[in-house]
Amino acid sequence: MGIIATGRAETHQPLVKIWRVREAGRIFYSPGMTNLIRGGKLRLSGSEHVEFTFSAVEDAKDQPLRLRYKLEGRDRDWQEAGGEMQLLVLAHGESGRVLSYVTFKMVGESAGWRGAVEKSAFNQRRESLTLPAGAIRMEVLLIAGDWNLLGTAAITDFRVFRQNATDKAENIWPDPTVEEGTNLNSPQGQPRYWTRGSFGASMARVLTLPPPAQGHALVIADDDIHISPSWQADLPLGYKDRAGDTLTLEWREAFSLGIGGRRLAIFDSLPPADYVFRVRAVTPAGEPVGAETTLAFSIPQVFWKRPAVIVFGLAAFGLAGAAMVRMVTRRRLKAQLDKVERRRRIERERLRIAQDIHDDLGASLTHLSLLSQTAHEKMERPHAAWGDTERLRALTTNLTRKLDEIVWAVSPRHDTIESLLSYLTDLAEEFLGAAGIHTRIHFPDELPRWTLPPGLRHNVFLATKESLNNIVKHANATEVHLRLAILPGAFQLTVEDNGCGYSLQPPRPPAAKRPAHHGIAGIQERIESLGGKCSIDSAPGAGTRVVLTVPVNAVEL
Numbered sequence: 001m002g003i004i005a006t007g008r009a010e011t012h013q014p015l016v017k018i019w020r021v022r023e024a025g026r027i028f029y030s031p032g033m034t035n036l037i038r039g040g041k042l043r044l045s046g047s048e049h050v051e052f053t054f055s056a057v058e059d060a061k062d063q064p065l066r067l068r069y070k071l072e073g074r075d076r077d078w079q080e081a082g083g084e085m086q087l088l089v090l091a092h093g094e095s096g097r098v099l100s101y102v103t104f105k106m107v108g109e110s111a112g113w114r115g116a117v118e119k120s121a122f123n124q125r126r127e128s129l130t131l132p133a134g135a136i137r138m139e140v141l142l143i144a145g146d147w148n149l150l151g152t153a154a155i156t157d158f159r160v161f162r163q164n165a166t167d168k169a170e171n172i173w174p175d176p177t178v179e180e181g182t183n184l185n186s187p188q189g190q191p192r193y194w195t196r197g198s199f200g201a202s203m204a205r206v207l208t209l210p211p212p213a214q215g216h217a218l219v220i221a222d223d224d225i226h227i228s229p230s231w232q233a234d235l236p237l238g239y240k241d242r243a244g245d246t247l248t249l250e251w252r253e254a255f256s257l258g259i260g261g262r263r264l265a266i267f268d269s270l271p272p273a274d275y276v277f278r279v280r281a282v283t284p285a286g287e288p289v290g291a292e293t294t295l296a297f298s299i300p301q302v303f304w305k306r307p308a309v310i311v312f313g314l315a316a317f318g319l320a321g322a323a324m325v326r327m328v329t330r331r332r333l334k335a336q337l338d339k340v341e342r343r344r345r346i347e348r349e350r351l352r353i354a355q356d357i358h359d360d361l362g363a364s365l366t367h368l369s370l371l372s373q374t375a376h377e378k379m380e381r382p383h384a385a386w387g388d389t390e391r392l393r394a395l396t397t398n399l400t401r402k403l404d405e406i407v408w409a410v411s412p413r414h415d416t417i418e419s420l421l422s423y424l425t426d427l428a429e430e431f432l433g434a435a436g437i438h439t440r441i442h443f444p445d446e447l448p449r450w451t452l453p454p455g456l457r458h459n460v461f462l463a464t465k466e467s468l469n470n471i472v473k474h475a476n477a478t479e480v481h482l483r484l485a486i487l488p489g490a491f492q493l494t495v496e497d498n499g500c501g502y503s504l505q506p507p508r509p510p511a512a513k514r515p516a517h518h519g520i521a522g523i524q525e526r527i528e529s530l531g532g533k534c535s536i537d538s539a540p541g542a543g544t545r546v547v548l549t550v551p552v553n554a555v556e557l
Contacts, residue, residue, distance in 0.1 A: 014057065014291045015056055015063070016056060017057045017293065018052060020422065021053075021277075022418065022422065023045060024048070025416035027447075041296045042296065043297065048269050049266065050266070050267045050268075050270060053263070053264055054265070054279050056281060064260070065283070066081070066151060067260060068081065068279070069278065071265075071267060072278055073274060078280075080108050083144075084107045084257060085105070085142070085220065086103050086141075086142075086145040088103050088104075089101065089139070089141075093134040099134060099135055100132045108256075110123050115285055115286065116285060117217065122217075123252060124250070125250070126249070126250050128248050137236050139234050139374075140158075140233050141197075142155060142231040143220075143231075144220070144230075146259060147226070147228055148225045149257060149258075149259055150223060151222060151284050152219065152220065153253070153254075154253065154254050155253050156252050157215070157250070157251055159176045159251070162248075169248065174192075174193055175192060175193055179216065185208050187206055188202070188205065189216075191206065193233050194232070194233045195231075195233070196230070196231060200230075203221050206219070258282065258284075271299070272299045272301040273298070276297075277294065277296075279294075416449070417452055419457075420457050423461060428464075432468060437478060440479065440480070442481060443483075443484045459526040459529065460530075467546045471497045471499060474500075479497070480498075482495055490532070490549060490550060491549075491550055492548070492549045493548045494546070496546075497543050497545075500540065501540050501541055501543050501544050502540060503539070503540060523548075532548065532550040533548075
């Protein structure tokens with residue numbers, strides 16, 4: 001297990017790295033920009049939006065590490081970087097059709113958590129749901145709500161109550177304390193009414209509860225960010241068309257949950273003060289491991305709010321006494337504020353659209369992915385729909401990625417060249433890294449504060465993505481260089497690989513005969529639609545270099 005398993009002597013080393021700090025879309029810190037830190041402290045301007053990106057260090061990236069952060073000067077307690085476990089309840093009708101579903105979430109750590117399920121207190125929980133018309137079967141799943149989840153969650157004493165003919169609450173769930181089944185005293189025992197999902201089955205365990213408790217608990221001990229284990233069970237309801245009936249669900253739970261991988265912490269409207277951003281790693285069970293990683297920064301008091309400046313301004317205003325100057329100044333200020341307000345209204349509308357897309361479609365795609373996974377796991381390979389459910393899972397994953405790209409393109413928070421480069425860097429590292437290709441990034445430390453329209457950002461992103469896709473598919477490269485050069489009123493982005501190269505084709509046919517947005521022709525058409533230029537240099541055995549020159553109507557932030 002690498003660093004964690006080699007012994008306590010190495011756990012004093014930091015296991016988390018801060019990759020970048022962005023404020024209002026501008027990068028203020030990355031590992032290659034340490035010259036911006038003066039006196040051991042980063043200086044920010046105090047805008048409305050500060051972002052910290054962090055992840056496990058390279059040597060520990062494959063470790064099951066949860067990430068926590070804390071902003072000293074604002075937060076009292078450590079914050080989990082995200083993640084939740086879900087108890088998902090689905091109501092099925094005829095032919096297995098899903099009529100409704102309800103999600104009950106577990107987030108963070110439960111009260112009384114002491115580092116392991118068997119040492120922790122189980123907390124009682126009660127929830128209710130209303131059955132839709134035609135419901136004949138209820139399905140219950142204990143499953144991670146995020147693929148990057150790490151941690152442990154356990155439930156026991158699971159009961160489902162409905163009102164019987166005498167109006168008394170009657171439990172209709174068999175074996176609530178999990179006492180029926182085979183080999184239940186083993187973690188891999190098989191309860192009679194519950195089954196494990198096909199992914200990460202070894203992480204779905206059975207726990208014998210210590211005295212004075214009785215029976216067993218169902219445990220998800222997730223220590224792999226690439227797999228989502230689950231427990232699932234079915235309950236025939238025994239009656240039909242009882243729309244509006246309310247079932248009461250009761251269970252006891254204990255959990256400690258977090259998330260791994262590269263994460264983002266966002267802080268809005270920080271007042272002027274000195275801060276320390278602290279981030280650390282913990283085990284899936286929530287035990288701290290390794291030393292903290294810290295980054296000190298300050299947000300200075302706005303110049304015009306300093307007492308001496310206020311006194312001087314009041315004195316100067318009293319001496320001036322020129323009513324005409326004051327009137328002209330107010331008119332100009334009003335015109336500027338009107339212009340700024342119009343721009344803010346547009347940005348707020350774009351931000352609302354991006355948020356609605358993320359919240360509504362994103363949540364729907366997540367549940368669609370869970371439902372398709374559930375259907376896929378229940379089918380044997382010879383089943384006629386097995387291939388369809390497999391393709392449905394792949395399609396929902398692809399749609400989720402595309403939705404993220406759309407939200408990024410629409411959001412006004414990313415209308416800067418710094419945000420574009422940050423997104424391209426993340427794309428190159430993830431896409432090429434998955435293919436085993438080394439990535440080298442060459443960006444200037446100082447970048448112009450240009451505002452880029454969303455159409456320009458989106459087309460440059462898609463052109464770069466297509467170039468990287470061509471490298472992975474055809475180049476047989478081992479290394480790719482991504483370079484940026486700032487030109488007068490433009491920027492130049494170069495994607496160069498050391499692959500097999502190819503012979504350049506003859507001049508392209510007229511535009512009317514070219515396939516739109518396909519391969520090299522698609523890249524050239526996207527850049528030319530921006531008034532820019534795409535040049536390609538390649539030869540057999542000499543690699544390929546794609547140079548995108550994009551003009552910018554330089555609007556300074």
